[in-house]
Amino acid sequence: MSYMLNPGAQSDSNIEVHKYYGGTVVIAAFLALVLQAFLHKYGRWSELIDLPLLVTIYFGVSRRNPVTGLLLGGAIGILQDALSHDNPIGLYGIAKTIVGYLASTIGARIDTQNPVSRFLLVFVFFHFHQAVFAVTERVLLDHPEPFFTLRLLLNSVVTAAFGVVLFAFLDRLRRTS
Amino acid sequence: MIEFLFSRHRPLALLAAAVLAQVLLLAFQIKREHDVRLIRYWTAAVVMPVERGGTWALSKVGGMWTGYVGLRGTRAENARLRGEVDELRMRNRELEGRAAEAQRLGVLLNFRDAHPEAQMLAAQVIGASADPASHTLFINRGERDRVRRNLAVITPDGIVGKIVEVFPATSQVLLINDKDSGAGALLADTRTHGVVKGSGDPDPRLEYVVNDEPVHVGEMILTSGEDRIFPKDLLIGTVASAKAGNPFQVIHIAPAARLDRLEEVIVLLTQQELKRPNDSADSADAQPSAEGIVQKPAAPPAAPAAANAPSSGKAPAPPSGPQN
Numbered sequence: 001m002s003y004m005l006n007p008g009a010q011s012d013s014n015i016e017v018h019k020y021y022g023g024t025v026v027i028a029a030f031l032a033l034v035l036q037a038f039l040h041k042y043g044r045w046s047e048l049i050d051l052p053l054l055v056t057i058y059f060g061v062s063r064r065n066p067v068t069g070l071l072l073g074g075a076i077g078i079l080q081d082a083l084s085h086d087n088p089i090g091l092y093g094i095a096k097t098i099v100g101y102l103a104s105t106i107g108a109r110i111d112t113q114n115p116v117s118r119f120l121l122v123f124v125f126f127h128f129h130q131a132v133f134a135v136t137e138r139v140l141l142d143h144p145e146p147f148f149t150l151r152l153l154l155n156s157v158v159t160a161a162f163g164v165v166l167f168a169f170l171d172r173l174r175r176t177s
Numbered sequence: 178m179i180e181f182l183f184s185r186h187r188p189l190a191l192l193a194a195a196v197l198a199q200v201l202l203l204a205f206q207i208k209r210e211h212d213v214r215l216i217r218y219w220t221a222a223v224v225m226p227v228e229r230g231g232t233w234a235l236s237k238v239g240g241m242w243t244g245y246v247g248l249r250g251t252r253a254e255n256a257r258l259r260g261e262v263d264e265l266r267m268r269n270r271e272l273e274g275r276a277a278e279a280q281r282l283g284v285l286l287n288f289r290d291a292h293p294e295a296q297m298l299a300a301q302v303i304g305a306s307a308d309p310a311s312h313t314l315f316i317n318r319g320e321r322d323r324v325r326r327n328l329a330v331i332t333p334d335g336i337v338g339k340i341v342e343v344f345p346a347t348s349q350v351l352l353i354n355d356k357d358s359g360a361g362a363l364l365a366d367t368r369t370h371g372v373v374k375g376s377g378d379p380d381p382r383l384e385y386v387v388n389d390e391p392v393h394v395g396e397m398i399l400t401s402g403e404d405r406i407f408p409k410d411l412l413i414g415t416v417a418s419a420k421a422g423n424p425f426q427v428i429h430i431a432p433a434a435r436l437d438r439l440e441e442v443i444v445l446l447t448q449q450e451l452k453r454p455n456d457s458a459d460s461a462d463a464q465p466s467a468e469g470i471v472q473k474p475a476a477p478p479a480a481p482a483a484a485n486a487p488s489s490g491k492a493p494a495p496p497s498g499p500q501n
Contacts, residue, residue, distance in 0.1 A: 066191075070192050
């Protein structure tokens with residue numbers, strides 16, 4: 001089930017695409033959004049983890065289909081914007097659309113089963129997501145959103161660590177062939 | 178080609194479309210200054226240059242239409258209007274000429290009405306001498322109109338000359354600035370006598386005034402009546418310049434009558450002295466009236482006795498008076 005670095009285009013036909021039980025993706029995404037909003041009520045510690053981002057990355061990497069990856073990322077991002085109290089619709093949508101696309105594209109080329117790989121993957125995507133978010137904020141909203149802070153670094157580490165655990169849990173939802 | 182691109186890069190194209198759609202969605206929600214949505218700014222930024230270009234192009238096309246295509250008949254119309262303008266200008270000049278003539282004739286009529294005691298005849302200048310050195314002109318009155326030689330010709334402004342040749346219907350006038358002309362004259366201020374003679378120049382001179390006699394520029398020069406042609410005290414002109422000469426002063430006269438622009442004149446049929454409009458002799462200084470008749474100044478000290486003595490007697494005798 002696991003594989004290491006994929007050797008280029010010829011590997012496209014050999015890529016293992018994971019299947020999930022019906023409704024798994026939708027339910028996981030929905031729960032991530034609900035939990036993120038729900039936990040936010042109980043303190044700022046919930047901001048340490050970006051659950052919608054983890055779901056986007058995981059299913060993008062697992063499904064390895066750029067179209068479904070970007071659509072899933074876009075849908076999760078837009079819903080996240082809708083649940084926020086002052087974000088215009090599309091801020092998270094743009095960032096997660098691009099993350100979903102890249103995750104499904106890159107996931108075919110690197111080992112996504114190894115916990116270290118998963119940690120690094122989430123860590124990098126967290127900061128890439130933040131970068132896209134900051135650019136969008138600065139260009140469109142004229143808000144000085146930071147690209148990098150220590151708080152963001154802490155968030156990325158916590159999210160990446162939590163991602164390793166979450167991904168292992170989500171692996172169990174795969175449909176065995 | 179487009180199908181190929183979309184089949185090969187469909188995920189990328191879809192990504193671009195999804196991102197673009199969300200950017201537009203954001204632009205629709207975000208408001209900038211003056212509560213204007215960002216998408217309006219962007220739309221204006223995209224559309225306005227195109228509209229400006231379209232407006233510029235349309236104005237150029239419109240300009241070409243109105244400036245070239247729409248002016249097809251302009252050349253002919255322009256030629257017709259130019260013709261009309263020329264015709265109207267000619268008509269205008271003719272009317273202006275008639276108005277000026279009426280004004281001049283009005284002045285002559287007033288002059289005649291002011292002097293009912295004198296027999297006079299209005300005449301029109303119909304020609305001039307062909308010799309540039311000869312200052313003569315022709316009038317439309319002749320023997321049939323009782324015109325005869327040596328009659329004075331004047332205008333309301335001042336004297337002009339005298340009749341030298343008479344034909345049945347026309348006469349020739351010798352102007353006072355002709356070199357063969359001469360008229361008895363006197364300076365209005367000092368009553369010093371002299372003779373006005375032509376020199377061939379446009380302006381005549383006053384001769385036979387001795388150097389000791391004070392003469393100032395602007396002083397009036399009047400007819401003395403001694404030549405038996407011009408009645409006494411008609412205005413000849415004013416002193417234009419005066420300087421000492423040998424043996425007499427050289428005095429240039431600015432004629433009162435515009436000798437180079439005469440169109441209507443008056444022929445005096447007698448040498449009878451004209452009545453002054455205000456015949457009071459108490460006037461201190463000689464002043465010309467509107468009709469060129471000068472008020473008599475108060476008691477001149479020593480009036481000359483004859484045309485042969487144009488000055489006050491101190492000067493050598495001039496040659497036998499004006500040769501009229």
